[in-house]
Amino acid sequence: MNLKTTLSLLLAATLAGSAGSAAAQDVTATVRTWNGQSWQIAQPSLEVFYTIVSKSQEATGGGGSASVGQFSGMSNLGLGLLGRQTADPSLITLNRLFGSQAPDTIQGHRQAQEITVYRGGVATQIAVAGIATLAFARQPVQDSSLPPYIANTHVRSSATVLLTDGTRVEADYVNLGGMLLRGTMPGGRIDIPWQDIQTVEFRR
Numbered sequence: 755m756n757l758k759t760t761l762s763l764l765l766a767a768t769l770a771g772s773a774g775s776a777a778a779q780d781v782t783a784t785v786r787t788w789n790g791q792s793w794q795i796a797q798p799s800l801e802v803f804y805t806i807v808s809k810s811q812e813a814t815g816g817g818g819s820a821s822v823g824q825f826s827g828m829s830n831l832g833l834g835l836l837g838r839q840t841a842d843p844s845l846i847t848l849n850r851l852f853g854s855q856a857p858d859t860i861q862g863h864r865q866a867q868e869i870t871v872y873r874g875g876v877a878t879q880i881a882v883a884g885i886a887t888l889a890f891a892r893q894p895v896q897d898s899s900l901p902p903y904i905a906n907t908h909v910r911s912s913a914t915v916l917l918t919d920g921t922r923v924e925a926d927y928v929n930l931g932g933m934l935l936r937g938t939m940p941g942g943r944i945d946i947p948w949q950d951i952q953t954v955e956f957r958r
Contacts, residue, residue, distance in 0.1 A: 761843030783937060784955045785946060788892075791892060795937030795944055798956065799868040803932045841886055869948055878923060881916055887916040889953045890928070911949075918958070 785800035795898040868879045892914045898908040915923040937944055 780958065781954075782957050783935070784953075784957075785935060785937075785951060786953045787946065787950045788952050791952070793937075793939070793946070795935075795939055798935060798937040798954075800869070800930075800933055800948075801863050801945075802866050803863040803934075805862075807849065822868045822878075869930060870931075871915065871923065872927040873925050878925070880917070884917050884919070885915060885920045885956055887953065887955045888951075889914045889916075890948075890951060909951065 781798060782794065782796050785792075785793040785795060790906060840894050867880060868881050870877050870879050871883075872878070891914070892905070892909040893912070895908040898905040900908045911928050913925045913928040915925065917923070933948050935948065935954060936948045
């Protein structure tokens, strides 16, 4: 068994416990995107993508590779506080497993069991399995620090979350980073980045 295969098996074993009921066979979702498209998908799950790097890459900068706890330009699922990143406990350096023989980087993904939303700077963690409807809203960022040619695309996202028990959570800020909604359709798998979603309704 080669190094890459061994590493993949170890990662799969480490992350296997994160699979939850959100991707159960009997769950479906109706998704509406900002461009007006509507999708009916089966087996929906929220997936987060990340990169694990070796210590040698951390020390040298790795030609642009991300540090442990960073996601190659993707933020940390809202696990940090308003932009301050917090290392995901599932992220490990390759050296801990393979020492000097570790590959420079490996990319992976896992199911998210919860999302984090904010109101007045206070973070609320919400279990994905308890979400009935998730609706996003977008507001342009005033006095954006982005260059003028893209400043008009700079938006701040908020969300309204309706839970299966009837509880309603109003959030004035949400950033799910590199998370996307994955599901299946008659034609195959579909992946929808959270930034493209206006509403998603889960049916269990």
